[in-house]
Amino acid sequence: MITRRRLLASSLLTIPGMALSSEAASGFPWRNWSGHLVANPAGRFAPGSEDELVNWLCKTSGQVRPVGAGHSFSPLVPTNGHLVITDRLSGIVSHDPDTLQAEIYAGTRLGNAGAPLWQLGQAMPNLPDIDRQTIAGALATSTHGTGRGLKSLSGYVTGMRLVTPGGDVLDLDKNHEYLPAAAVSLGAFGFVTRARFQNREIFNLRTRTWTEKTASILDRFDDLCDDWQHFEMMPLLHSDYSLVIAHQEADEDPMPVEEEDDGGEFLQLIESTPVLLRGALINSLAGDIEPTETIQPSWQALTNLRFDRFNEMEYSVPVESGPECLAEILQLIKDNNVDVVMPLEYRIIDADDTWLSMFSGGPRVSISVHRLAHENFESLFNLVEPVFWKYEGRPHWGKVHSLGYSELRQLYPRLDDFVELQRELDPQGRMLNSHLRKLLRPMSS
Numbered sequence: 302m303i304t305r306r307r308l309l310a311s312s313l314l315t316i317p318g319m320a321l322s323s324e325a326a327s328g329f330p331w332r333n334w335s336g337h338l339v340a341n342p343a344g345r346f347a348p349g350s351e352d353e354l355v356n357w358l359c360k361t362s363g364q365v366r367p368v369g370a371g372h373s374f375s376p377l378v379p380t381n382g383h384l385v386i387t388d389r390l391s392g393i394v395s396h397d398p399d400t401l402q403a404e405i406y407a408g409t410r411l412g413n414a415g416a417p418l419w420q421l422g423q424a425m426p427n428l429p430d431i432d433r434q435t436i437a438g439a440l441a442t443s444t445h446g447t448g449r450g451l452k453s454l455s456g457y458v459t460g461m462r463l464v465t466p467g468g469d470v471l472d473l474d475k476n477h478e479y480l481p482a483a484a485v486s487l488g489a490f491g492f493v494t495r496a497r498f499q500n501r502e503i504f505n506l507r508t509r510t511w512t513e514k515t516a517s518i519l520d521r522f523d524d525l526c527d528d529w530q531h532f533e534m535m536p537l538l539h540s541d542y543s544l545v546i547a548h549q550e551a552d553e554d555p556m557p558v559e560e561e562d563d564g565g566e567f568l569q570l571i572e573s574t575p576v577l578l579r580g581a582l583i584n585s586l587a588g589d590i591e592p593t594e595t596i597q598p599s600w601q602a603l604t605n606l607r608f609d610r611f612n613e614m615e616y617s618v619p620v621e622s623g624p625e626c627l628a629e630i631l632q633l634i635k636d637n638n639v640d641v642v643m644p645l646e647y648r649i650i651d652a653d654d655t656w657l658s659m660f661s662g663g664p665r666v667s668i669s670v671h672r673l674a675h676e677n678f679e680s681l682f683n684l685v686e687p688v689f690w691k692y693e694g695r696p697h698w699g700k701v702h703s704l705g706y707s708e709l710r711q712l713y714p715r716l717d718d719f720v721e722l723q724r725e726l727d728p729q730g731r732m733l734n735s736h737l738r739k740l741l742r743p744m745s746s
């Protein structure tokens with residue numbers, strides 16, 4: 302049986318981190334999760350409290366970048382200045398059983414928040430497909446899961462604490478004018494130390510996976526999104542089929558998860574088959590793939606383990622453009638005989654009113670393209686990226702893309718407001734590495 306776990310295989314491990322002493326000199330390079338981004342920071346600092354962070358910022362000068370779990374594929378983090386590591390700012394700060402809100406330290410991995418929140422009777426309404434990201438890292442890039450009517454994580458933020466690079470501590474409560482900007486900040490405003498979330502009561506999810514022709518799924522997409530609270534499909538390249546992963550709330554108790562057949566043999570067969578014959582092979586076998594079903598607590602059902610590393614490009618397009626954009630990408634990959642085994646990913650996310658959220662202004666579908674980490678991703682990503690542009694695609698801030706300020710300005714009506722606020726909070730430009738300058742400054746400045 303082929304499973305999502307195997308198809309988008311990856312790993313539990315994160316970046317080769319630092320020991321958690323509060324300050325460390327340079328001497329060893331930093332790498333992101335997939336390994337393609339490398340930096341040689343002048344030093345690393347891991348504050349154990351907000352006060353420590355404030356004192357350190359007031360004593361230092363020069364470029365400084367916050368890092369979470371290093372799971373971004375775009376170069377938001379790399380710096381030759383100092384890296385601020387948030388691992389020691391971890392855990393639940395406080396919770397309110399009446400409003401179902403909880404405040405969580407910025408460096409908490411999503412997966413380390415699930416169980417303690419559950420014990421407090423709370424669950425996040427939606428989650429991305431892994432849980433290794435930190436709270437602040439995930440918010441900074443508008444990280445999302447899938448489900449019609451369900452927003453990205455930033456859409457559920459009701460408050461934040463931000464330390465500016467000058468050492469000022471800002472309490473951004475629900476009505477603060479900066480909150481809709483800071484909820485997707487690209488790590489450009491300063492250091493988030495904690496964030497408050499609107500959660501919901503705990504819930505179990507029935508997860509069903511099956512294979513179906515991509516055209517049939519797209520025909521039924523509206524109904525499927527009605528039937529399943531969280532719905533996504535993963536088109537199998539060169540073939541007519543997709544793998545579907547869908548979750549619906551279940552009244553039943555969780556059931557023990559059986560050891561999965563990881564589909565390794567099936568994938569090896571695909572990999573060892575010449576590209577030109579691959580579609581026919583998958584089409585002939587896809588019907589034999591058994592559906593699976595499990596019931597788990599939401600925070601476990603929605604996230605997966607990763608065994609192999611990869612790089613990823615993802616754009617989101619308006620929901621109505623999704624099918625056409627997807628069809629064009631599938632055809633392009635087929636026409637060019639691109640030898641890629643990892644499937645695409647197609648998800649749906651509701652709108653929020655955060656200035657730089659990929660989903661500001663209306664619901665969107667996201668389409669992701671993957672390439673295993675040891676393979677060169679540039680030719681594939683360069684091939685498909687212009688297709689996204691045709692459909693008003695917005696790049697995922699944390700994934701590979703080539704856009705800069707002038708293009709992003711066309712896609713985000715509030716980009717200039719964001720830039721102005723960034724200058725106000727960081728007048729010396731301490732937070733800006735070369736990638737952020739490309740995103741937030743015109744070419745000449």
Ligand SMILES: Cc1cc2nc3c(=O)[nH]c(=O)nc-3n(C[C@H](O)[C@H](O)[C@H](O)COP(=O)(O)OP(=O)(O)OC[C@H]3O[C@@H](n4cnc5c(N)ncnc54)[C@H](O)[C@@H]3O)c2cc1C
Binds near residue numbers: 334408
């Ligand atoms: C295997 C894998 C699966 C993924 N699945 C999904 C998915 O399902 N959905 C999705 O939307 N994305 C997904 N992503 C992308 C990922 O969620 C984002 O790139 C996310 O931003 C990574 O979080 P992080 O903690 O690793 O942050 P990092 O990558 O370390 O940093 C990201 C940004 O956050 C900033 N930052 C970190 N901490 C702070 C802080 N305390 N204060 C201010 N800024 C801060 C950094 O400076 C940087 O700008 C996936 C990535 C991988 C590798």
